[in-house]
Amino acid sequence: FATLKQSSQSGAPLYLQLRKSIEDAVNRGLIGPGDALPSERDIATKADISRVTVRKAVQDLVKGGILIQRHGSGTFVAPRMERVEQSLSRLTSFTEDMARRGMAVRSAWLDRGLYAPSPDEMMVLGLSSNELVARVARLRIANDTPLAIERAALSASVLPDPAGIGSSLYAALELTGHRPVRAVQRISAANLGDSDARLLEVPPGIAGLHIERISYLASGKVIEFTRSIYRGDAYDFVAELRLS
Ligand code: GLP
Numbered sequence: 001f002a003t004l005k006q007s008s009q010s011g012a013p014l015y016l017q018l019r020k021s022i023e024d025a026v027n028r029g030l031i032g033p034g035d036a037l038p039s040e041r042d043i044a045t046k047a048d049i050s051r052v053t054v055r056k057a058v059q060d061l062v063k064g065g066i067l068i069q070r071h072g073s074g075t076f077v078a079p080r081m082e083r084v085e086q087s088l089s090r091l092t093s094f095t096e097d098m099a100r101r102g103m104a105v106r107s108a109w110l111d112r113g114l115y116a117p118s119p120d121e122m123m124v125l126g127l128s129s130n131e132l133v134a135r136v137a138r139l140r141i142a143n144d145t146p147l148a149i150e151r152a153a154l155s156a157s158v159l160p161d162p163a164g165i166g167s168s169l170y171a172a173l174e175l176t177g178h179r180p181v182r183a184v185q186r187i188s189a190a191n192l193g194d195s196d197a198r199l200l201e202v203p204p205g206i207a208g209l210h211i212e213r214i215s216y217l218a219s220g221k222v223i224e225f226t227r228s229i230y231r232g233d234a235y236d237f238v239a240e241l242r243l244s
Contacts, residue, residue: 014049018057026066026077037067037075063203065233078201079145088239091183091215093170094140094150103142105167110149110199111137112162121153124214124225132156136169139199146200147234152226173223180215180223187211187237196229207232 012020025031037043040058044051058075061067068078086097098105117125117133127133136159137151152169158178159165165172173179190210197204208229215224 015053015056015060018043018047018049018054019060022057022061023066031077033077033079035077037077039074065203065206068201083236084142084147084234085236085238088185088237091180093168094148095168095171098142101142104144106141107138107167108141108146109138111135111151112165114156114160114162117153121225125153125155125222127155134159134162136162136165145234146231148228148230149196149199150226150228152224154224158223169224178217178223181218183213183215183224185211185213189232190229192229192232200229200231202231202233209235209237 022037031037037058038046040051040054043054047054058067058069062069062075065078067075069075084097084101095105112135114132114134117127117129117131121127121133122129125133134154134156135151136154137149139146140148140150154162158173158176170179188210190208191205192200192202192208194204196208197206200208209232211226211228211230213224213226213228214222215226217223
């Protein structure tokens with residue numbers, strides 16, 4: 001940073017020069033994923049430029065997904081995302097998918113409880129207005145990287161205690177003989193809104209995937225209605241196609 005001021009004669013605004021030198025440092029591996037950036041004040045002092053200039057450069061890099069800001073703890077180089085390749089031909093759970101890749105899975109609860117069903121939950125799950133819906137909403141995290149927000153809805157009659165599912169919904173359903181055997185999954189494009197982007201630790205507005213899964217028991221009864229938002233920078237969905 002120290003050379004910034006001297007090179008300011010080069011014409012480009014200072015904040016762009018600072019942005020470029022931080023980007024170069026990341027690309028050349030001088031600072032790696034997860035490393036903390038020095039404080040705004042330190043950078044401003046070292047480069048002999050104003051904090052406003054530093055903030056502008058840093059905000060640009062946060063918007064571009066190169067840096068992330070964690071409230072209270074500072075600014076870091078964003079973790080480099082290895083894309084997850086997900087087959088579209090098998091009915092698996094998030095826990096199974098990540099465990100197969102040797103990734104450590106955890107979830108953060110966003111919501112769990114029994115509620116009066118919404119009209120679409122009533123329609124998809126075949127509930128009447130005097131029945132309850134069990135909602136299980138989680139931020140799904142693999143190797144400490146948040147990958148998806150999943151909001152599952154099931155009939156309260158099959159999941160009377162949504163808080164008691166442990167770490168895997170499908171494992172809990174398996175125990176009660178309600179593991180789905182078939183599902184219809186619909187994938188569409190979505191731009192991440194502010195609150196979803198914050199949870200997924202990506203800049204707001206970037207591309208995401210909206211995934212809706214309706215899954216069925218062997219009897220043909222709908223068991224699960226899940227709406228998820230997956231990070232677009234993290235997933236490739238792959239289907240094998242055959243000439244039938
Ligand atoms: C996938 C599906 C969800 C399903 C979930 C269960 O992520 N998209 O529809 O609810 O797996 O995962 P787990 O058993 O890990 O809770």
